[in-house]
Amino acid sequence: MRSSRLLDLMLRLQGGPGCTAARLADELGVSVRTVYRDVAALQAAGVPLYTESGPGGGIRLLDGWQSKLSGMTGAETSALMLLGIPGLADDLGLADVTARAEAKLLGALPLPLRAGALLWRERLHVDAPGWFSRSQHPGELAAVATAVLEGRRLTIGYRKGARSVTRTLDPLGLVAKAGVWYLVARHRDRTLSYRVSRIASARVLGEPARRPEAFDLAGWWAESTAAFDRALLRFPCRVRLSPYAWRRLPSVVGEEAAKVPPSAPDGDGWVTVELRLEAEEVALDQFLAFGPGIEVLEPPSLRSALREAARRTARLND
Template sequence: MRASRLLSIQMLLETRGRMSATELAGLLEVSVRTLYRDIDELTSAGVPVYAERGRAGGFQLLPGWKTTLTGLTPTEAEAVFLSGLAGPAAELGLGAEVQSAQLKLLSALPAQWRGHARRISSRLHLDPVEWYREADTLAHLSTVAKAVWEERQLGIAYTSWTRSARQVVHPLGLVLKAGTWYLVATREGKLRTFRVAGITDARALEARCTRPRRFDLARHWAESVQRFETELYAAAATVTATAAGLADLRQWNATVARALRGVANPAAGQRVEVRIPIESVLQAAGPLLRLAPDVEVQAPRELRAAILARAQAAARMYARRKGN
């Protein structure tokens, strides 16, 4: 475990450059005191790690020094092949590069490990697109990706829910969520998220993009998703549900499923009262009507009235057609 951590320190410093003790300790999930002991052990072993004091200081390797890795474990090799599954890499225009890298890795592995590595692509397949949905048309994904890699500003024509506009953005990263690609970028100094399928034209510019200091794409995305869900589901409804109704509610969306965590199923013929988050009366009326009679809205009254009005309108429409 310690040997693996020491190697990780070397690779982090080699790939990221100067890093503070706090940053390194956080990534390795150890205390700062433990990290200092590891640094001492590395320098004793001849690894040229040196420290710079001051506000912008930290640890770094002697310029030009490289770590030489002599091999991977079988599990690590499998993990590398898992990261190169077909689909997202091909959409980014990197399908051929991933295959080439895998061939080079295979040739470098001991013969007895090659079968384990090959097994990944033959037994696991990644399909990120949701059921009953076609994949987005992504005519400009490769252009956007290239601008991200090369840290160049991007001129785009973007169509959102409300309007279309041309703008220049500073691309920071791409995120694939539930089969949909998103571009995280800054525009006029503010962080923005663009659905790549909404980009109708894209052109990489010569100007370099400005990247916010210490920007972390994964952390930013997790915080954005949480903030979006909190703002989106700003209202709530009180409902009573049978065991079957609870099961249906949990399938409605992840936010409702989280709200129902720990709620026990009622006995046969009984109902349980629960409070669930909703976007609005207008948005919730249709889905909750479909869950009747196993789910009945108790409050707010506006939502109950909206569901009743929909049900009565549907009943009148079908009764009229039946009479014809």
Template sequence: MRASRLLTILMTLQSRELVSAAELARTCQVSVRSIYRDIDSLSALGIPVYSEQGVNGGYRLLDGYRTQLNGFSKQEVETLLMLGLTGPAKELGLAPAMSEARLKLMAAIPAELRSHAERFQSCFLLDSPGWFTEGETVNHLPELFTAAWQKNQIEFDYQSWRGNSHRVVNPLGMVLKAGAWYLVAQPQDRTLDQARTYRVGRIRELKILNQNFELQVPFDLPAYWQESTRQMEAELYPNTAIIKLTAKGLRMLPGLSPPYVRQQTHIAETDDTGWTTVTLPSGNTEQALFEMLRFGPEVQVIQPEALRQAMSNVIGMMRGYYGEDESPSSK
């Protein structure tokens, strides 16, 4: 265990300019006193670790010091290979670098793990678009990635359902979700906590400006994405619907409900007639109507009244389509 901890400390110091003893203790899940002893051990082994005193002090390695550590475990090799997702890397313009990185990784790992790594690559494939859909063909991905990495301000025309608009933003990061790429950025006239999400496929006329930006505080892309996704789902389903489902309808419910709706759904007991009352989030009447129609005859809408009336109207129209006298071909 201690050898593994020493390796973790060394790799952390090698990847960071300055690290406090408290940070190392949290990373290694030990006491600060244990970190002090570990630093002494590293120094005794000839590792050039230096301490800086003061409130913002900590430990650092001698500038330029690097060590070759090839002690990969099988799980570590598998994890690194999974990071090399060739599809997204190619779209971002990183395919040559990814190929070189794979070659270097294969050369660095012990010989006994090399065949295992090659077999692992043949057993894992990422196909990110959902079934019966295609990944978007988008422009500007390499340029956007470079701008976000180098903190270059950008401007572009954006085409949304509201219309076309011109945007000047600070690009903060890129997200690949279900085969679609998104840009997370801070609009020029907003603060960092008012960052926005833009679908890359809707970006037109991109221009990278000769203007760098600096963030006053770090931006947590995963945390932002998780929270913005939660907010978007809540905005899509602001209302509540009460329905009744047959046993078949109950079996269909999980597959027809997105995760947010599933988490907020309440299922009551089944009554004597075989119908089960279900309370669940719903969108506007038009959206909820479409979702209810997917259940076919396995659903009854109880509330709201507007949705119940919309279901009645649509079912009446559909019945007319298949009547002998009112079919579309007879009109």
């Protein structure tokens, strides 16, 4: 969007010695002509930009001029990362700070940019939780978030079934997944995830957290969830699938389980695959979604169970 590019251009020049149009074009991924058009638009909006030709020249802001964005506090600047993500600021106890940051950001923008930002806010909404589910109560999330953001160790009381355990952790990050919050932290020599709704108590300690060098939260989370999915897949079976069932396989059994090579299609387009699923009863429930688009080849017990389930369904609907 042009409004975001104009803001980016203005902030790149603010407080700096200036920059050539060619360099700005390269950094913004646009043409030099577009840079000059954007400069003209900012000048028309009251931003004191000017250009100098010759060696050492370029596009500059008037010395001493700064946008109102420089008046934002550290907390408000951090809260900008939460704008447009419903519920996250509330869960983290940053709703008021985020509202102030948004007001300052909008007030600092020239009128053309402000109109574009308001349009996005009015016409774009992100509904984080999945269908038929609600966000879980965040519980001790505010205290956990404080430990994560300030880099301090944390002692929690964690519910595991009917019992509770106490853990002293080195927090590494927070993940919001479909409306559910998870704390990623080091316990002794292991990196683990803890569902925040199961944290019954949380106390932020004074000592700094020990954080592995170059820890990548997003990368760790992706690998951890994939490894968890793979660990559940212990039941082997072999099936034939119609073309429609083969296309639907990832949505029925999951992306990880569906990462299998198919045989060459037969005359009707059906393929044979070797699958590993959670358990026979889980496989039965999943395969019923395919209707007449699946034939179980092995094991015989699953083939028999699917046949009997189909017969019961047919009798009920006769």
